[in-house]
Amino acid sequence: MSPWRDRAGRLSPLKSVAFLLVLAPGLWLAVEWAVIGLGARPFTTALRETGQWAIRLLFLSLAIAPFRRIFNWSDLIAVRRMIGVAALGYAIAHIGLYTLDQNLDVAKVLGEIWARFYLTIGAVAAVGLLALGITSTDGMIRRLTGRRWQMLHRAAYGIALLAVAHFFLQSRSNVWQPTLMAGLLIWLLSWRLWLRRAGMAGMGLRLGALGLGATLATALAEFGWYAGMTGIPALAVFAANIDPAAGLRPAWAVAGAGLTVAAGAEILALARTARTG
Numbered sequence: 001m002s003p004w005r006d007r008a009g010r011l012s013p014l015k016s017v018a019f020l021l022v023l024a025p026g027l028w029l030a031v032e033w034a035v036i037g038l039g040a041r042p043f044t045t046a047l048r049e050t051g052q053w054a055i056r057l058l059f060l061s062l063a064i065a066p067f068r069r070i071f072n073w074s075d076l077i078a079v080r081r082m083i084g085v086a087a088l089g090y091a092i093a094h095i096g097l098y099t100l101d102q103n104l105d106v107a108k109v110l111g112e113i114w115a116r117f118y119l120t121i122g123a124v125a126a127v128g129l130l131a132l133g134i135t136s137t138d139g140m141i142r143r144l145t146g147r148r149w150q151m152l153h154r155a156a157y158g159i160a161l162l163a164v165a166h167f168f169l170q171s172r173s174n175v176w177q178p179t180l181m182a183g184l185l186i187w188l189l190s191w192r193l194w195l196r197r198a199g200m201a202g203m204g205l206r207l208g209a210l211g212l213g214a215t216l217a218t219a220l221a222e223f224g225w226y227a228g229m230t231g232i233p234a235l236a237v238f239a240a241n242i243d244p245a246a247g248l249r250p251a252w253a254v255a256g257a258g259l260t261v262a263a264g265a266e267i268l269a270l271a272r273t274a275r276t277g
């Protein structure tokens, strides 16, 4: 079945848009590489871009369940598999580029994966993503039955955690992006453990609390990273969160995302109340 069609074979606008959106970064990167080049180290640039898109799409696939519920948008489920498979596609491209950069010397690649911890956890995440991809066909979902399939696919949170650790460990001193991803993962995990089964009454407020909790946890995670893994004064980094001159800090980006979702839920609830009188 074409990715842009629904189960009945009709053209689905939502799936068509999602399909174009997940393809766009890869196409853009390929065209940029071919037309203007990717700078002095094109493989490293492409490796980084594909890695970033793999993790972003993995997170987006995890965000479908909460967004579906919060925004009462059940159709979103139709694009979750596509987004997850796209994350796997970017991860495969990422690993393929790394292998190409090592002159296709697979033994060397395996040796590096064995020797470097950040590559080892990246590889475990990749194997996990592959397992989820293979078990995402209609046939496999049927064979595994709903409950077992759901249990297996819960592993996506563990894979996301490994991907964030891989991101952190290779970034070392500039961890803006991995910190943001860690904060978003804290939000997603907290949603799953705390709010997934909660009723919709008061959801805006609960989401507000979740957003603020994730903000604080993000700032603490960043502090922990700098304190434990670098010689950079972690307290100064923590204090930068309340210094407007320090620019947008990851914790504030998490606050922006979390509070936008909370505000969206609240507005939706108010609109629903106004409609029903």
Ligand code: HEM
Binding pocket: 044, 047, 048, 049, 050, 051, 052, 053, 054, 055, 058, 091, 094, 095, 098, 113, 119, 122, 123, 124, 125, 126, 129, 163, 166, 167, 170, 171
């Ligand atoms: C066998 C598996 C993997 C290998 C060998 C690998 C290899 C690498 C390497 C060498 C880098 C550093 C690039 C540089 O020099 O800056 C990197 C960065 C990265 N990888 Fe992987 N990776 C693997 C799996 C994954 C997976 C499964 C994901 C995501 C789901 C991922 C996401 C990333 C991200 C986000 C970065 C950072 C990009 C940046 O610096 O902006 N990787 N990876």
